[in-house]
Amino acid sequence: MWIVFVVAAAFFVAILGMGYFAVQESERERAAREAGEAARRELTCALCDDALPLRPATSDQVVFEVERRIDAELRDVAHALHAHPERLGRIFHA
Amino acid sequence: MLETLGQSELFAGLPEPAWRELEGLGRRRAVAAGETLFRIGDDAREFHVIRRGRLELTFPLAVMGETKETRFQSLEAGRTVAWSALVPPHRLTMSARASTDAELLSFERVPVLEHLARRPDVGFVVMGNLSRVVAARLHEVLALWLREVQRNVSHTYR
Numbered sequence: 397m398w399i400v401f402v403v404a405a406a407f408f409v410a411i412l413g414m415g416y417f418a419v420q421e422s423e424r425e426r427a428a429r430e431a432g433e434a435a436r437r438e439l440t441c442a443l444c445d446d447a448l449p450l451r452p453a454t455s456d457q458v459v460f461e462v463e464r465r466i467d468a469e470l471r472d473v474a475h476a477l478h479a480h481p482e483r484l485g486r487i488f489h490a
Numbered sequence: 491m492l493e494t495l496g497q498s499e500l501f502a503g504l505p506e507p508a509w510r511e512l513e514g515l516g517r518r519r520a521v522a523a524g525e526t527l528f529r530i531g532d533d534a535r536e537f538h539v540i541r542r543g544r545l546e547l548t549f550p551l552a553v554m555g556e557t558k559e560t561r562f563q564s565l566e567a568g569r570t571v572a573w574s575a576l577v578p579p580h581r582l583t584m585s586a587r588a589s590t591d592a593e594l595l596s597f598e599r600v601p602v603l604e605h606l607a608r609r610p611d612v613g614f615v616v617m618g619n620l621s622r623v624v625a626a627r628l629h630e631v632l633a634l635w636l637r638e639v640q641r642n643v644s645h646t647y648r
Contacts, residue, residue: 455554466634469634469637470630473629473633473634477629
């Protein structure tokens with residue numbers, strides 16, 4: 397009788413333990429997935445959504461990157477406007 | 491370095507006597523590298539033609555809890571700055587700072603507009619040039635904005 401009780405209790409504890417570890421693992425995976433998504437969002441350019449080579453560490457680096465992107469876009473727009481004004485529609489598509 | 495005012499984008503196409511007269515309405519102004527010339531939202535009482543050096547048009551960008559002046563465009567000799575002085579409601583739409591030591595020819599709005607009203611032949615040329623300057627800005631900003639909208643749509647609904 398006692399043996400049956402101990403075995404049943406052991407099973408019960410084992411099932412509880414497995415459930416606990418399964419929930420913990422699933423939580424860990426979800427946290428890792430969310431952290432990965434957040435990191436991916438932070439590593440993309442605010443203007444064009446392209447991946448940035450490095451995460452800018454300071455506000456000055458962010459400003460530098462934004463200015464670089466604006467320079468490139470304006471160069472492209474100015475070139476299209478002056479060299480090929482007949483293709484005005486093209487400048488509206490990156 | 492701008493040789494004559496007649497070579498500037500705003501006064502191009504004017505005969506020499508006409509731009510000489512306008513030159514008499516301006517005053518030379520030196521700006522040191524790094525100096526802020528005006529700020530976004532200010533009343534535009536005067537406009538400037540760059541004679542020497544470079545100016546940057548900037549806008550405030552909030553980054554990591556700080557507000558940073560961010561360059562939109564760099565302008566060289568011959569370009570017009572603060573043309574909002576000639577266009578109602580006369581409010582500056584960007585800030586400007588000197589990126590090098592610069593020399594400007596600054597014009598107050600009222601005497602120039604009065605002069606152009608007295609000389610409609612000159613006013614016609616100047617306003618035509620001004621339209622080109624404003625249209626160029628419109629095209630640039632419109633292109634940047636439309637590209638940004640397109641990227642957001644492509645990113646959100648892919």
